[in-house]
Amino acid sequence: MTQALIFDTDPGIDDAMALFLILASPELDLLGVTTVFGNNGVGQTTANALHLLTVAERADVPVIAGAGAPLARVYKPSAARVHGEDGLGNIHLPPPARAATPWPGDAAGFIVDTVMQRPGEVTLLAVGALTNLALALQREPRIAEAARRVVIMGGAVFSRGNITPVAEANIYHDPEAARAVFGARWPVVLVGLDVTMRSTLTEADLAQLAAAGRPATDFIARIAPVYFAAYQVFGIEAIPLHDPSAVAYLLDPTLFETRTVSLYVECEGRCAGQTIADLYGVWAPLPDVEVCTGVDSSRLVSLLKHRLSA
Ligand code: BDR
Ligand code: CA
Numbered sequence: 321m322t323q324a325l326i327f328d329t330d331p332g333i334d335d336a337m338a339l340f341l342i343l344a345s346p347e348l349d350l351l352g353v354t355t356v357f358g359n360n361g362v363g364q365t366t367a368n369a370l371h372l373l374t375v376a377e378r379a380d381v382p383v384i385a386g387a388g389a390p391l392a393r394v395y396k397p398s399a400a401r402v403h404g405e406d407g408l409g410n411i412h413l414p415p416p417a418r419a420a421t422p423w424p425g426d427a428a429g430f431i432v433d434t435v436m437q438r439p440g441e442v443t444l445l446a447v448g449a450l451t452n453l454a455l456a457l458q459r460e461p462r463i464a465e466a467a468r469r470v471v472i473m474g475g476a477v478f479s480r481g482n483i484t485p486v487a488e489a490n491i492y493h494d495p496e497a498a499r500a501v502f503g504a505r506w507p508v509v510l511v512g513l514d515v516t517m518r519s520t521l522t523e524a525d526l527a528q529l530a531a532a533g534r535p536a537t538d539f540i541a542r543i544a545p546v547y548f549a550a551y552q553v554f555g556i557e558a559i560p561l562h563d564p565s566a567v568a569y570l571l572d573p574t575l576f577e578t579r580t581v582s583l584y585v586e587c588e589g590r591c592a593g594q595t596i597a598d599l600y601g602v603w604a605p606l607p608d609v610e611v612c613t614g615v616d617s618s619r620l621v622s623l624l625k626h627r628l629s630a
Contacts, residue, residue: 322349323468323570324441326431328386329563330358330448331368333403333547337624338447338473338563339369340536343376344627345571351434351442352382354427355420358448358493359399360407362388365448368407370416375539385420386427387451390494398483402550409543428455432463439466445570446501447473447563449490454497457504464504473566474498475512475595477581477611487593488513491585495593499585502607509610510583511566512595515576519565519617520558523548525625532629540628561624568620569612575623577614582606 325348329335342348353373355366366385373381389395404410423430431452435442444467446453453470456463474490475498476482483489491498502508521529526548530541547559561568568575581597584606598606 322347323443324349324351324438325443325445325570326352326354326434328354328356328427328444328446328448328452329369330356330360330365331372332359332365332407332448332563333409333543334561334563335359335447336372336408336543337540337561338567339372340376340540341564341567341624341627343378344536344630345567347571350381352384352430354384354386354430354452356386356427356448356452357388357395358490359403360397362386364407366420367416370418370420371413374417375535377535379418382421384423384427384430387449387455390449390451391454391496393494395493399489402547404546409546411542425459427452428459431456432460435463435467436460441468443468443570444470445566446470447490447566449493450474450497450501451494454494454500457500464506467506469507469509470501471509471511471566471569472501473511473516473563475510475611477510477512477514477583477595477597478613479514479517481594482513484590484593486591488595491595492593495585495587499587502583502585502609507610509569509578509612510595511569511612515612515615516562516565517560518615519561519620521561521621522558525621529625529628534629537628561620564624565615565620568623571623575616575620576612578610579613580608580610583609583611
Protein backbone atom coordinates (compact mmCIF):
# COMPACT_ATOMS: atom_id res chain seq x y z
CA MET A 321 0.00 0.00 0.00
CA THR A 322 1.34 3.43 -0.86
CA GLN A 323 1.88 5.95 1.94
CA ALA A 324 0.53 9.45 1.36
CA LEU A 325 3.11 11.97 2.47
CA ILE A 326 3.78 15.65 3.04
CA PHE A 327 7.51 16.43 3.07
CA ASP A 328 8.37 19.39 5.31
CA THR A 329 11.92 20.45 4.54
CA ASP A 330 14.67 23.11 4.48
CA PRO A 331 16.83 22.10 1.49
CA GLY A 332 19.76 21.57 2.32
CA ILE A 333 22.04 18.97 0.73
CA ASP A 334 20.80 15.98 2.74
CA ASP A 335 17.22 17.26 2.25
CA ALA A 336 17.89 17.09 -1.50
CA MET A 337 18.99 13.47 -1.21
CA ALA A 338 15.92 12.71 0.89
CA LEU A 339 13.59 14.27 -1.67
CA PHE A 340 15.20 12.32 -4.50
CA LEU A 341 14.82 9.12 -2.47
CA ILE A 342 11.12 9.85 -1.93
CA LEU A 343 10.62 10.45 -5.65
CA ALA A 344 12.46 7.22 -6.47
CA SER A 345 10.16 5.20 -4.19
CA PRO A 346 6.84 3.99 -5.61
CA GLU A 347 5.61 3.14 -2.09
CA LEU A 348 5.48 6.87 -1.30
CA ASP A 349 2.84 9.22 -2.71
CA LEU A 350 4.21 12.75 -2.31
CA LEU A 351 1.23 15.09 -1.93
CA GLY A 352 3.26 18.25 -1.47
CA VAL A 353 6.49 19.79 -0.24
CA THR A 354 6.29 22.43 2.49
CA THR A 355 9.31 24.56 3.23
CA VAL A 356 10.74 26.09 6.38
CA PHE A 357 13.77 28.16 7.43
CA GLY A 358 16.78 26.26 8.79
CA ASN A 359 19.63 25.39 6.49
CA ASN A 360 18.90 28.77 4.90
CA GLY A 361 16.16 31.40 4.94
CA VAL A 362 12.76 30.20 3.75
CA GLY A 363 13.00 32.16 0.48
CA GLN A 364 16.11 30.20 -0.46
CA THR A 365 14.86 26.82 0.85
CA THR A 366 11.66 27.30 -1.16
CA ALA A 367 13.62 28.16 -4.32
CA ASN A 368 15.78 25.10 -3.68
CA ALA A 369 12.75 22.80 -3.27
CA LEU A 370 11.33 24.09 -6.56
CA HIS A 371 14.65 23.54 -8.27
CA LEU A 372 15.03 19.98 -6.94
CA LEU A 373 11.61 19.03 -8.27
CA THR A 374 12.56 20.45 -11.67
CA VAL A 375 15.74 18.34 -11.65
CA ALA A 376 13.61 15.28 -10.87
CA GLU A 377 11.10 16.25 -13.57
CA ARG A 378 8.33 16.41 -10.98
CA ALA A 379 7.09 19.97 -11.38
CA ASP A 380 3.60 18.56 -10.76
CA VAL A 381 4.34 18.34 -7.01
CA PRO A 382 3.18 21.52 -5.25
CA VAL A 383 5.68 23.46 -3.13
CA ILE A 384 4.12 25.62 -0.41
CA ALA A 385 6.29 28.12 1.41
CA GLY A 386 6.16 28.05 5.19
CA ALA A 387 7.64 29.66 8.27
CA GLY A 388 10.57 32.04 7.98
CA ALA A 389 11.25 32.22 11.71
CA PRO A 390 10.77 30.15 14.88
CA LEU A 391 7.65 30.53 17.05
CA ALA A 392 9.34 32.52 19.81
CA ARG A 393 12.93 33.27 18.84
CA VAL A 394 15.08 35.00 16.30
CA TYR A 395 16.44 32.80 13.50
CA LYS A 396 20.20 33.10 13.09
CA PRO A 397 21.40 31.37 9.91
CA SER A 398 24.44 29.20 10.60
CA ALA A 399 24.52 26.39 8.05
CA ALA A 400 26.37 28.01 5.10
CA ARG A 401 29.56 26.16 5.99
CA VAL A 402 27.77 22.79 5.86
CA HIS A 403 25.33 23.31 2.98
CA GLY A 404 26.81 26.27 1.07
CA GLU A 405 25.75 29.91 0.89
CA ASP A 406 22.78 28.86 -1.27
CA GLY A 407 21.96 25.75 0.80
CA LEU A 408 22.83 23.55 -2.19
CA GLY A 409 26.59 23.41 -2.37
CA ASN A 410 27.34 26.81 -3.93
CA ILE A 411 26.44 25.71 -7.45
CA HIS A 412 24.92 29.06 -8.42
CA LEU A 413 21.53 27.90 -9.61
CA PRO A 414 19.39 30.20 -11.76
CA PRO A 415 16.08 31.36 -10.24
CA PRO A 416 13.54 28.50 -10.18
CA ALA A 417 11.49 27.96 -13.33
CA ARG A 418 8.19 28.17 -11.43
CA ALA A 419 6.77 29.84 -8.34
CA ALA A 420 5.62 28.24 -5.11
CA THR A 421 1.91 27.39 -4.92
CA PRO A 422 0.00 30.05 -2.96
CA TRP A 423 -2.13 28.49 -0.22
CA PRO A 424 -4.39 30.06 2.42
CA GLY A 425 -2.38 29.85 5.63
CA ASP A 426 0.78 28.94 3.72
CA ALA A 427 2.50 25.64 4.62
CA ALA A 428 0.53 25.24 7.87
CA GLY A 429 -2.72 25.75 5.96
CA PHE A 430 -1.70 23.16 3.37
CA ILE A 431 -0.85 20.65 6.10
CA VAL A 432 -4.19 21.22 7.85
CA ASP A 433 -6.27 21.06 4.67
CA THR A 434 -4.52 17.97 3.32
CA VAL A 435 -4.57 16.02 6.59
CA MET A 436 -8.22 16.87 7.33
CA GLN A 437 -9.29 15.85 3.81
CA ARG A 438 -7.76 12.39 4.21
CA PRO A 439 -8.24 11.35 7.85
CA GLY A 440 -5.96 8.53 8.97
CA GLU A 441 -3.94 8.57 5.77
CA VAL A 442 -1.31 11.28 5.68
CA THR A 443 2.19 10.88 7.11
CA LEU A 444 4.03 14.10 7.94
CA LEU A 445 7.73 13.69 7.28
CA ALA A 446 9.59 16.65 8.79
CA VAL A 447 13.30 17.16 8.25
CA GLY A 448 13.72 20.80 9.27
CA ALA A 449 12.62 22.98 12.17
CA LEU A 450 9.19 21.89 13.37
CA THR A 451 7.60 25.34 13.07
CA ASN A 452 5.17 24.52 10.23
CA LEU A 453 3.83 21.49 12.08
CA ALA A 454 3.42 23.49 15.30
CA LEU A 455 1.60 26.27 13.41
CA ALA A 456 -0.64 23.67 11.77
CA LEU A 457 -1.50 22.28 15.23
CA GLN A 458 -2.33 25.77 16.47
CA ARG A 459 -4.56 26.33 13.45
CA GLU A 460 -6.37 22.98 13.70
CA PRO A 461 -5.58 20.79 16.75
CA ARG A 462 -7.68 17.95 15.29
CA ILE A 463 -4.88 17.16 12.83
CA ALA A 464 -3.21 15.32 15.72
CA GLU A 465 -5.94 12.68 15.47
CA ALA A 466 -6.36 12.91 11.70
CA ALA A 467 -2.71 12.47 10.64
CA ARG A 468 -1.47 8.91 10.29
CA ARG A 469 1.81 9.70 12.05
CA VAL A 470 4.74 12.11 12.19
CA VAL A 471 8.26 11.00 11.33
CA ILE A 472 10.96 13.52 12.20
CA MET A 473 14.66 13.84 11.44
CA GLY A 474 15.70 15.55 14.62
CA GLY A 475 17.04 15.22 18.10
CA ALA A 476 20.02 13.64 19.80
CA VAL A 477 18.54 11.57 22.62
CA PHE A 478 21.36 9.18 23.51
CA SER A 479 24.14 11.00 21.69
CA ARG A 480 25.67 14.47 21.58
CA GLY A 481 24.38 17.38 19.55
CA ASN A 482 25.64 18.84 16.30
CA ILE A 483 24.73 22.54 16.51
CA THR A 484 25.53 22.81 20.24
CA PRO A 485 27.17 20.18 22.44
CA VAL A 486 23.70 18.90 23.38
CA ALA A 487 21.26 19.96 20.64
CA GLU A 488 20.57 18.73 17.15
CA ALA A 489 20.00 21.54 14.61
CA ASN A 490 16.35 20.94 13.64
CA ILE A 491 15.17 20.87 17.26
CA TYR A 492 17.49 23.72 18.25
CA HIS A 493 16.07 25.98 15.55
CA ASP A 494 12.64 25.92 17.19
CA PRO A 495 12.50 24.06 20.53
CA GLU A 496 9.07 25.50 21.41
CA ALA A 497 7.69 24.07 18.16
CA ALA A 498 9.34 20.72 18.85
CA ARG A 499 7.79 20.61 22.32
CA ALA A 500 4.34 21.27 20.83
CA VAL A 501 4.77 18.64 18.12
CA PHE A 502 6.00 15.95 20.54
CA GLY A 503 3.19 16.81 22.93
CA ALA A 504 0.34 16.35 20.44
CA ARG A 505 -1.62 13.10 20.33
CA TRP A 506 -0.25 11.80 17.04
CA PRO A 507 2.34 9.00 17.00
CA VAL A 508 5.83 10.49 16.64
CA VAL A 509 8.95 8.68 15.46
CA LEU A 510 12.29 10.42 15.95
CA VAL A 511 15.08 9.56 13.52
CA GLY A 512 17.84 11.56 15.17
CA LEU A 513 21.60 11.80 15.40
CA ASP A 514 21.59 8.55 17.44
CA VAL A 515 21.20 6.77 14.09
CA THR A 516 21.83 9.30 11.32
CA MET A 517 25.50 9.79 12.20
CA ARG A 518 25.99 6.05 11.70
CA SER A 519 24.74 5.86 8.10
CA THR A 520 27.18 7.65 5.84
CA LEU A 521 28.30 7.90 2.24
CA THR A 522 32.03 7.67 1.59
CA GLU A 523 33.81 9.23 -1.35
CA ALA A 524 33.63 5.81 -3.06
CA ASP A 525 29.86 5.66 -2.52
CA LEU A 526 29.51 9.14 -4.00
CA ALA A 527 31.59 8.11 -7.01
CA GLN A 528 29.35 5.08 -7.53
CA LEU A 529 26.28 7.29 -7.38
CA ALA A 530 27.81 9.78 -9.81
CA ALA A 531 28.53 6.93 -12.24
CA ALA A 532 24.83 6.10 -12.39
CA GLY A 533 24.35 9.15 -14.60
CA ARG A 534 20.77 9.87 -13.52
CA PRO A 535 19.58 13.49 -13.21
CA ALA A 536 19.31 13.11 -9.42
CA THR A 537 22.70 11.42 -9.02
CA ASP A 538 24.38 13.97 -11.31
CA PHE A 539 22.90 16.72 -9.16
CA ILE A 540 24.05 15.05 -5.94
CA ALA A 541 27.55 14.81 -7.39
CA ARG A 542 27.49 18.59 -7.91
CA ILE A 543 26.23 19.56 -4.45
CA ALA A 544 27.91 16.96 -2.22
CA PRO A 545 31.52 18.30 -2.14
CA VAL A 546 30.70 21.21 0.20
CA TYR A 547 28.91 18.86 2.60
CA PHE A 548 31.78 16.38 2.44
CA ALA A 549 34.34 19.09 3.17
CA ALA A 550 32.31 20.34 6.15
CA TYR A 551 32.45 16.93 7.85
CA GLN A 552 36.12 16.44 6.94
CA VAL A 553 36.88 19.38 9.23
CA PHE A 554 35.71 17.15 12.10
CA GLY A 555 37.78 14.22 10.87
CA ILE A 556 34.79 12.42 9.35
CA GLU A 557 35.62 11.18 5.85
CA ALA A 558 32.00 10.57 4.89
CA ILE A 559 28.68 12.40 4.84
CA PRO A 560 25.90 11.49 7.26
CA LEU A 561 22.53 10.61 5.78
CA HIS A 562 20.42 12.63 8.20
CA ASP A 563 17.26 13.37 6.21
CA PRO A 564 17.44 10.31 3.92
CA SER A 565 17.40 8.14 7.07
CA ALA A 566 13.94 9.45 7.91
CA VAL A 567 12.74 8.49 4.41
CA ALA A 568 14.37 5.09 4.87
CA TYR A 569 12.33 4.62 8.05
CA LEU A 570 9.15 4.98 5.96
CA LEU A 571 10.43 2.56 3.33
CA ASP A 572 11.67 -0.11 5.70
CA PRO A 573 11.26 0.34 9.46
CA THR A 574 13.05 -2.98 10.01
CA LEU A 575 16.27 -1.10 9.27
CA PHE A 576 15.95 0.44 12.73
CA GLU A 577 15.77 -0.53 16.36
CA THR A 578 13.50 1.78 18.32
CA ARG A 579 12.65 2.47 21.92
CA THR A 580 9.66 4.40 23.24
CA VAL A 581 10.73 7.02 25.77
CA SER A 582 9.21 9.93 27.67
CA LEU A 583 10.78 12.89 25.94
CA TYR A 584 11.56 16.34 27.29
CA VAL A 585 12.69 19.23 25.09
CA GLU A 586 14.72 21.90 26.85
CA CYS A 587 13.66 25.40 25.79
CA GLU A 588 15.77 27.50 28.14
CA GLY A 589 19.37 28.55 28.44
CA ARG A 590 22.46 27.11 26.82
CA CYS A 591 20.94 23.61 26.60
CA ALA A 592 17.95 24.83 24.53
CA GLY A 593 17.06 22.25 21.92
CA GLN A 594 18.33 19.27 23.93
CA THR A 595 16.10 16.19 23.69
CA ILE A 596 16.21 14.26 26.97
CA ALA A 597 14.79 10.80 27.63
CA ASP A 598 13.22 10.69 31.11
CA LEU A 599 13.88 6.98 31.56
CA TYR A 600 12.74 6.85 35.20
CA GLY A 601 9.59 8.94 34.91
CA VAL A 602 10.94 11.65 37.19
CA TRP A 603 9.52 14.50 35.12
CA ALA A 604 6.17 12.85 34.31
CA PRO A 605 3.93 13.58 32.58
CA LEU A 606 5.87 13.82 29.33
CA PRO A 607 4.89 12.69 25.84
CA ASP A 608 5.91 9.26 24.57
CA VAL A 609 8.07 9.34 21.46
CA GLU A 610 9.46 6.37 19.53
CA VAL A 611 13.17 7.04 19.21
CA CYS A 612 15.40 5.24 16.71
CA THR A 613 18.34 3.84 18.69
CA GLY A 614 19.96 1.43 16.24
CA VAL A 615 20.28 1.09 12.48
CA ASP A 616 21.49 -1.45 9.95
CA SER A 617 23.51 1.18 8.17
CA SER A 618 24.95 -0.96 5.40
CA ARG A 619 21.43 -2.02 4.38
CA LEU A 620 20.25 1.60 4.57
CA VAL A 621 23.11 2.86 2.41
CA SER A 622 22.46 0.08 -0.14
CA LEU A 623 18.79 0.99 -0.25
CA LEU A 624 19.61 4.63 -0.96
CA LYS A 625 22.24 3.87 -3.60
CA HIS A 626 20.06 1.30 -5.31
CA ARG A 627 16.98 3.52 -5.44
CA LEU A 628 18.81 6.64 -6.63
CA SER A 629 20.75 4.76 -9.30
CA ALA A 630 17.85 2.74 -10.71
C1 BDR B 1 19.60 18.29 10.24
O1 BDR B 1 19.97 19.66 10.18
C2 BDR B 1 20.07 20.08 8.85
O2 BDR B 1 21.28 20.73 8.64
C3 BDR B 1 20.02 18.84 8.00
O3 BDR B 1 19.37 19.10 6.77
C4 BDR B 1 19.25 17.87 8.83
O4 BDR B 1 17.88 17.98 8.64
C5 BDR B 1 20.74 17.49 10.86
O5 BDR B 1 20.97 17.91 12.16
CA1 CA C 1 16.97 19.24 6.75
